[in-house]
Amino acid sequence: MIKTSQLNKSVKTAEAELEILRGIDLEIKRGETAAIVGTSGSGKSTLLGLLAGLDSPSAGAIYLDNTNIVQLDEDERAVLRSQKVGFVFQSFQLLPALTALENVMLPLELAGRDDARIMAEDYLSRVGLGERLHHYPRTLSGGEQQRVAIARAFAAKPLILFADEPTGNLDTATGAKIIELLFGLNEEEGTTLVLVTHDNTLADRCQRKLIMTAGQLSEAA
DSSP, X not given: OEEEEEEEEEEXXXXXXXXXXXXXXXXXXXXXXXXXXXXTTSSHHHHHHHHTXXXXXXXXXXXXXXXXXXXXXXXXXXXXXXXXXEEEOTTOOOOTTSOHHHHHHHHHHXXXXXXXXXXXXXXXXXTTOTTOTTOOGGGSOHHHHHHHHHHHHHHTOOSEEEEESTTTTSOHHHHHHHHHHHHHHXXXXXXXXXXXXXXXXXXXXXXXEEEEETTEEEEOO
16 A cells, blocks of 8 residues: 655755655555654654655655655645545644534545535544534644544545644543544544554554654564
């Protein structure tokens, strides 16, 4: 489902060229759950953004469901993301002017789904927010906002779901509930799940743990 070959990412600074990722070879099978762990600044979030097609590598190939997304232009990558990829951000990324229902409906409507409202209502109910459909993000707790973000990601039924520190802005108890919700929906949908986390409890729930060290990736024993 996901494969990279000699993936590199570097950026130029005033002083020199900074290597963020170096020679990443990775393969994740359909339906697998994988956690990417490592210290801050090791390149975890950069790798996740590349895998999701949100950024472009300096060199190498990235295959999502057998398509090399490096060869696609931005419009083509956007179409692929809308069809196959979901993303859960640490900062939730909800639109403040839209209700919970409207936030979940929006990507479905953009994808041309006639059943956008029905799907959005269903997934918000599944994450325990059936009574908060018409509430705006500012009136929801952090845990509730993350539930809306998870409903939005799963409602489009992506083949692959990427999550960047999905419990990072939540207290321990709320984070534990989000973990159960994330993996419960993942098991129901059979989605391939790849997440970046500092949360060992979350990482330990995954089938695989990948360790990022100074821009290089290795598999935990």
